Amino acid sequence: MSNVVILVGSVRKNGNTARLAHSFAEGAAKNNNVEIVSVADYNVNPCIGCNSCFTREGNQCFQDDDMVQIYEKLRNADIVVIASPVYFYGISAKLKAIVDRLHTPMRTTFRIRKLGLLLVGAAELANLFDPIIMQYQMVLDFFRLESIGTILVRGIKDIGDIKGSSALKEAYELGTSI
Ligand SMILES: Cc1cc2nc3c(=O)[nH]c(=O)nc-3n(C[C@H](O)[C@H](O)[C@H](O)COP(=O)(O)O)c2cc1C
Numbered sequence: 400m401s402n403v404v405i406l407v408g409s410v411r412k413n414g415n416t417a418r419l420a421h422s423f424a425e426g427a428a429k430n431n432n433v434e435i436v437s438v439a440d441y442n443v444n445p446c447i448g449c450n451s452c453f454t455r456e457g458n459q460c461f462q463d464d465d466m467v468q469i470y471e472k473l474r475n476a477d478i479v480v481i482a483s484p485v486y487f488y489g490i491s492a493k494l495k496a497i498v499d500r501l502h503t504p505m506r507t508t509f510r511i512r513k514l515g516l517l518l519v520g521a522a523e524l525a526n527l528f529d530p531i532i533m534q535y536q537m538v539l540d541f542f543r544l545e546s547i548g549t550i551l552v553r554g555i556k557d558i559g560d561i562k563g564s565s566a567l568k569e570a571y572e573l574g575t576s577i
Pocket of ligand 1: 409410411413414415416417484485486487488489519520521522523527555556557558
């Protein structure tokens with residue numbers, strides 16, 4: 400049994416990304432402890448690149464914001480799943496702020512071994528997810544992590560569009576596979 404944290408990058412709590420993440424969580428919860436962390440519930444400032452976390456005890460960030468609560472949730476995570484809407488061919492800015500703030504603890508204190516990726520975008524472009532997949536692959540390589548898999552959903556724009564999509568079942572099944 401692993402501890403799984405799903406970081407959901409849309410502020411739309413009823414949105415497509417959240418629904419996809421919930422399907423994955425339902426499957427994953429069969430054999431794991433699963434927690435969903437939505438950017439809608441936290442205010443996290445961007446990393447300012449001061450690098451003071453390198454030398455501070457416990458490698459803690461000096462910023463006293465909601466990231467403190469997210470660090471606690473990730474401290475014992477074995478698997479982290481990134482779930483995001485495509486925003487300008489990247490992940491959402493609120494989620495990127497959280498990811499950037501993980502840079503030092505990923506290398507020092509966390510024990511995360513595996514990542515997963517769930518993405519939703521409005522366009523039908525074949526290469527829609529390529530920039531994010533490239534980043535994902537580089538992060539896997541840099542931190543020597545294993546991928547549990549990816550679910551990429553095109554042509555999904557308005558709230559509710561993902562309802563009835565086969566991607567929800569695929570996400571559930573990916574969840575059951577871990
Ligand atoms: C600021 C912004 C930027 C977006 N950029 C893209 C994009 O580059 N490509 C794309 O296919 N969809 C883009 N979209 C559409 C969203 O990815 C799409 O509506 C998605 O279903 C939203 O997910 P949500 O319901 O979880 O919020 C963008 C939406 C917003 C609000």
